[in-house]
Amino acid sequence: MSKTFNGVWGTFPYVDEAATVVETLRKQGKDVSVLSPCPRHELMAALGHPQSKLPFITLFFGACGIFFGYGYPSWTAMDWVLPVSQKPIVGIPSFTIFGFELMVLLGGVSTAIGIFLLGHLDLLRKPMPRSEQFRGYTKFSVDRFGVVVRCPAGDADAVERLMRQHSAEEVAREF
């Protein structure tokens, strides 16, 4: 079940200023999210280098691909035995091609699905503002950086003050 957003958000023209605000708020124990037109290592560092769980999905499905890639041809070889001279019925070196290809196929497709699935799940856990002003703001895909802080109404003044000290262009509250 998705949570409702309560907090403050601001927009910034400079990445270093946005990163300073994020780092300060994170060290204060606030729940902070960032928006930016492209990934920036400054912002990732300010967020404390969070880690994605995506590699576990990739590993699981890649391993399934290897299992299926060796298993399926082996099963069909046993199902309809076709002896060819003295070659082994289950030809493991030949089936390595299928093990590799299906590892890449299942691992790759599950990774792509995982990217968007995990992103949306994180957005349910850490909701974004729902106001028309936020949803209609299109500059995060152009050249502006956004800082979203989920906090109680009592902390809003301090957060807003910090944002304005660091060149925030727009600051809005939603409670």
Added chain:
Amino acid sequence: MSTASYAQVNEDVLSTLVRPRPAYFLLLIGFVAAFGLGILSLAIQIDVGLGLSGINHPIGWGVYITNFVFWIGIGHAGTLISAVFFLTRAPWRAPVYRAAEAMTVFAVMTAGLFPLLHTGRVWYTYWLIPYPNQRMLWVNFKSPLLWDVFAVSTYLTISVTFFMVGLVPDLAAMRDRATGLRKLMYSSLSIGWNNSYQQWLHYMRGYLLLAAFATPLVFSVHSIVSWDFAMSLIPGWHTTIFAPYFVAGAIFSGLAMVLTIVIPLRTVFNLHHYITNHVLQSMARVILFTSIIVGYAYGVEFFIAYYSGNPFERGIFYFRPFGEIGDMSPFKAQGTIGFAQIAFFTMVFCNVVAPLPLWRWKIRNNAIALFFISILINIGMWFERFNIVVSSLQRDFIPFNWGTYTPGIVEFGITVGSFGFFFTLFILFTRAMPSLAVAEVKESLAPPLKHAAEHH
């Protein structure tokens, strides 16, 4: 590196999607007409039968398999640029990788058609898939032809996946600019992308993982295609050099096709600030490097044939340049200079001699010269595939079994149609999607910093 601002990148790249000039529509009509010729030729072939082509015993693999290998090779440069150069952090890849990746997807789509057309009865294509059937018969998993089915279909799926994942942030940027029906379309395609770090975090990790998968895939696909030949016993095919030889040729031809596409693209859309001469030069250097590998492979093939002491191997490598085996006065006996010999010398000239001017900086820095060299390489690589596929089948172990091959008119039509299909898709892509990766180009720029702004 471009000095443009983030907003300027959006403006420059997304403005390429506005209403195009009349020249665009003229090109589109030309490509659609070529594609139409291919469809007509295919329809005639299906109606009359495969006998209409030049394929007959002993040359069972002709222009269709040549086209298949050629187009698969063309696809390799896209994955090389988007995955391998991503992992090696080559800074010049960002402006060209989107176009190269689109090229890969369309080239592999084109390539995938040819084995199906080659079978003659295209409506039985599903027999290639290992599904449980009425007689409980299975496909032969030990056959290189089935390895190909899996390799090419995996390559196509992963290329499309990689391409679409890379597009999502840019589709969101287009959604934010669009109105009406276009906004609805881009909103659906960008699947809720909002530029938050909840999404960027998984995106960056996922992109890295996809690149890590695509890197061995790009080398494996053409190796597996080469094993279609190398696993057989035919002289000229049965050699261990084939896998690296094919991969080097694929990268060589693919990068040439990227240049063929990107040079007009930057002129038409005025993208000189992003696709700079430095980017073209970097690609030219890789082309030069792979040209040397390909030239070396040509030489090694001859050396292996000589050193093996195998008369059949020696025979085919005499036949390729000089014609009839056993005739020690080449060019004299009737019929010695056939299509196979023309293919051989065209291949050597276009792939070994034509790239030599790239040693000079002035040539690498000249977009027009690069464009013409890239066209010559594309021609040369098609003839290389033809030389490998066809000439070996013309002269096998038993002279009684020798034959000649002349492509039929439908094969010509379908080949022209494949180029029409490829370029039609690409030109439609430039109209519907950004040809440069907006988010990645921004990543390669200096970010907006307050202290830098104050300094100015």
